[in-house]
Amino acid sequence: MVANRLFWEDDVTVAVANVHVHYRVPSTEHVSSSRSSRSARALTKVTGGQPKVLVRALAGVSLAAYRGESVGIVGTNGSGKSTLLRVIAGLEVPSRGQVVAETSPVLLGVNAALVPDLSGEQNVRLGCLAMGLSPEETERLIPDVVDLAGLGKAIHYPMKTYSSGMGARLRFAIAAAANPKILLIDEALSTGDAAFKERSERRMEELRAHAGTVFVVSHAAQVIEEICTRAIWLDRGRVVLDGPAVETARRYRSWAWNVSKGEHAAAKQQLKEAIEAGQPSRIELTTPIARGSWPRHARPH
Template structure:
């Protein structure tokens, strides 16, 4: 029997049959051969006006994310993970389908405006203010952000002097400071050392327990298992599997291992089996009731 409605955690994100397409230049060869390929010299592609292909980055994704969930997103390069996060953040416009969010999602690294010439500390203030925190809230959060980033004296150096890992750590700490209802993290934790990974895992857990909802793109099955309550597996813009973090991460890792071992038949069977289990999510939106 379904639990009474009051017991069901609040919906923070609803994604209903979302399709996102990009237009990219077709890979037309340059030089004498290209005139043959496109028939006449006049149609040789120039300055980006040549033939184009449509990339279906997301092809009918549906899911609901509720308060208290940390959702890992796994998939091969180019499977649509970043596009899904950018679409939830409102940065990509779906060709079809709908995305609803309970409040403005914070996509790590985008919402926090970082300026290379300013110090980490100055960027901390700027980033927090850009996410809508008041100056008093920024003051109150300051020490916690510096401690979470854990970049030592570098916090007073210009950000353009940071390594990519140091910048990623500061961005994560700033984004988490706003205690967003919906936090979207795209691989930022991959660059951290073990101590930072532990601190960031704890921070995500804290946000989740405070009724937030976190999406985490990661290629590390272990990171997903340790950090998330649930995971989704994307392949060529489609949702393969949506379930418990450990199960989805392990099945994805098993499939990836079959692929890298060149066992195409086993990989195809694993993918087909996962698809048949995980493609029946239907999200019916009723925005008036804030539920799906």
């Protein structure tokens, strides 16, 4: 558990300090409701659209990640997992709070932009160049990436012919090729088969062993338990628990089981106990950023 960490300890790779992400989303709730107020209907008439509501995707998340950690993020649909990864990747600017990373993180998302009409191999080349590798490095790495993806002859077929698992394998292999110090993985691992799972876990272990930090988002608590050293459980944009992966995954799994069985009182009690089990993290970016130059996705509190 990370508590009251002061910026900037030497082995910290990512610091997230009291981050909030809010979206304004059009909602038909008031418009379609038979009890919708006259003012809401009038507003709709005037704006020509639906009234907007505020969605709090992240509501005050703080954490510090360290070299050599693989950090799992678990939580139900809509709990804020992908938003947290996007904020760490610098793809989303927090509405409030700060994110600082030691080097630019590489985000491996289920939707990583590859070109469906190109073959797997052509996409490997494209992906490596897009991540900033030189043409020479790219050519040197292609055999390793192709090997890690393990797609056999299909590596020469257009990517649009791949199953979702095959696409995920290719994206993982490409992202790992760049040897990123900070690798963010959104669900991709859970779609591969057993052989790929083993290869990808070994590759992640290598990245971690080279003093990198890996974040993995997954619904599957078991995946997190198997491949992560630490896990963070998010619920409605808040950190419920941040601790050893096995402990967090065990509590999350048990809570999710009770929710799925409609045992709401028991689930509520477990959530309360999990929150009490962890101490609230407070990350303070107290001094100006001292080491090198940092990615820019930070906003003052």
